[in-house]
Amino acid sequence: MDTSIKVLIVDDFATMRxxxxxxxxxxxxxxxxxxxxxxxxxxxxxxxxxxxxxSDWNMPKMTGIELLKKVRADSRYARKPFLMVTAEAQKQNxxxxxxxxxxxxxxxxxxxxxxxxxxxxxxx
Amino acid sequence: MDVRLINPFINxxxxxxxxxxxIKVVPGKPYVKKDNVAVGxxxxxxxxxxxxxxxxxxxxxxxxxxxxxxxxxGETMERLDDDITDAVGELTNMISGQxxxxxxxxxxxxxxxxPSVVTGKNHSIRHYSDGPKIAIPFNTDGxxxxxxxxxx
Numbered sequence: 001m002d003t004s005i006k007v008l009i010v011d012d013f014a015t016m017r018x019x020x021x022x023x024x025x026x027x028x029x030x031x032x033x034x035x036x037x038x039x040x041x042x043x044x045x046x047x048x049x050x051x052x053x054x055s056d057w058n059m060p061k062m063t064g065i066e067l068l069k070k071v072r073a074d075s076r077y078a079r080k081p082f083l084m085v086t087a088e089a090q091k092q093n094x095x096x097x098x099x100x101x102x103x104x105x106x107x108x109x110x111x112x113x114x115x116x117x118x119x120x121x122x123x124x
Numbered sequence: 125m126d127v128r129l130i131n132p133f134i135n136x137x138x139x140x141x142x143x144x145x146x147i148k149v150v151p152g153k154p155y156v157k158k159d160n161v162a163v164g165x166x167x168x169x170x171x172x173x174x175x176x177x178x179x180x181x182x183x184x185x186x187x188x189x190x191x192x193x194x195x196x197x198g199e200t201m202e203r204l205d206d207d208i209t210d211a212v213g214e215l216t217n218m219i220s221g222q223x224x225x226x227x228x229x230x231x232x233x234x235x236x237x238x239p240s241v242v243t244g245k246n247h248s249i250r251h252y253s254d255g256p257k258i259a260i261p262f263n264t265d266g267x268x269x270x271x272x273x274x275x276x
Contacts (some may be wrong), residue, residue, distance in 0.1 A: 013214040087221025108218045109143035
């Protein structure tokens with residue numbers, strides 16, 4: 001797994017961004033950027049070269065699923081790996097994310113191992 | 125209120141805190157709460173809509189939430205600040221999500237709002253429904269907390 005890539009972490013809760021950053025740093029990732037909703041995440045994408053997006057679903061302004069659809073609809077970002085990390089685990093949510101082109105899906109609460117396993121699958 | 129709505133919230137609380145904060149949580153006996161005064165010093169509140177409308181709240185004693193968030197971050201947290209209130213919001217969100225997944229398995233589908241957090245001694249918890257407030261106390265090595273579930 002290439003840990004030199006730039007990872008964008010999107011969550012409206014600073015707590016979750018902090019936990020994900022801690023896990024990613026333990027895995028060897030150093031190049032981390034953050035956004036607290038989909039709109040801010042889009043601005044980051046437009047201004048920085050990001051290699052992987054890790055996003056929550058339920059956020060104000062632009063939700064994670066809206067961000068995913070916008071990313072997949074734009075040829076510049078359509079192939080970017082996109083990991084959804086969310087408490088939204090109902091069947092309809094998972095189906096909608098898969099249909100929108102999510103690369104993988106982690107349900108909160110999660111272990112560091114669960115994040116590591118999903119990243120291995122996405123980035124290999 | 126349908127009592128089958130309660131257990132998923134107990135199970136979710138155990139799972140969320142044991143997974144994210146590596147803390148052993150022991151549930152106590154549920155009771156009907158008569159007043160609106162929070163048991164704890166900081167409370168997350170979240171509205172749910174679906175086959176019934178209602179609210180869940182998770183109210184932590186100060187030492188309990190400081191222990192939990194310290195475990196989540198891997199560093200010692202010493203006072204109730206913005207980091208703690210943010211963490212209470214996210215914990216409430218995760219408990220709701222996990223419980224809704226279990227409720228979906230028995231055919232009860234709910235949508236959740238974004239949680240709000242209130243802090244301070246003896247603050248009020250305003251549930252969105254007039255239904256009975258079922259309180260479930262929990263004990264941890266770091267202190268106590270209580271969840272309340274209130275549906276039409």
